[in-house]
Amino acid sequence: MVYFEDLEVGAKAAFGMYAVTREEVIDFASKYDPQPFHLSDEAAAQTHFGRLSASGWHTCAMVMRMLVDNITERKQAGLGSPGLDELRWLRPVYPGDVLRVETEIVGKRKSQSRPEMGSFQSLVTVFNQDDVAVCTMKSIGLIRVRGI
Numbered sequence: 001m002v003y004f005e006d007l008e009v010g011a012k013a014a015f016g017m018y019a020v021t022r023e024e025v026i027d028f029a030s031k032y033d034p035q036p037f038h039l040s041d042e043a044a045a046q047t048h049f050g051r052l053s054a055s056g057w058h059t060c061a062m063v064m065r066m067l068v069d070n071i072t073e074r075k076q077a078g079l080g081s082p083g084l085d086e087l088r089w090l091r092p093v094y095p096g097d098v099l100r101v102e103t104e105i106v107g108k109r110k111s112q113s114r115p116e117m118g119s120f121q122s123l124v125t126v127f128n129q130d131d132v133a134v135c136t137m138k139s140i141g142l143i144r145v146r147g148i
Contacts, residue, residue, distance in 0.1 A: 002076040003146040004118035007108055014102045015073075016066030020054060022095035028058040049092050056089040059099075059135050063126050066101050067139075077144035079117055084124075085138040091128070098129040103139075116148040 029038030033055035036043030044052045054062075071078045093099065101124060108120035119142050126135040 002074055002143075004077075004108070004110065004120075004143045005146050007105055007120050007143070009105050009108060012102065012104045013070070014100065015070045016063075016099065016101040018062045018066055018099040020062065020093055020095055020097045020099065022052065025052060025054045025058065025095050028061070029055050033057055051094060053092040053094055056135070059089065059093045059126065060087070060137075062093075062099055063101060063124065063135065063137075066099070067124075070101070079142035079144060081139065081141050082119075083140055085140070087135075087137040089135055091132055091134045093128065093134050097134075099134070100127050101125070102127065106138075110145065116145055117142055118145055119143070 026039055029035065035055075037047045037049050037053060038044075038055050038058075039052075041052050044050065103122045103124050106121050106123055108118060110118045119140055122139045122141065124135075124137045124139050125133050128134050
């Protein structure tokens, strides 16, 4: 199990592989972000996207899936997250793209009010199959302290 004490500032990780499908892009957009360029090739062709593109919020959901899969695989003693900062959608994500994640831990601290947990901050960069960054964010994670 990976605990707060095991995390090192400066540590980097690369993980994930998420294939973006047309069906999923349209399904997500239909439910949560029904803008025409997320729903229709014809509408998207009339915009700067040029073709059907995933919602930025869908991109975040795909990233969340890869993050949770990584936490589970590494057996991290995670306790959720109070949020994130500096979310940026840098480039469109299109059906057919394959996404992956790179992270770097940039800070950590023990909780003063909750001695059983700490928090850490990570820079998260999401790349497509061409190694083009499509999204960045600063993630805040909560994690258990060993033995408490």
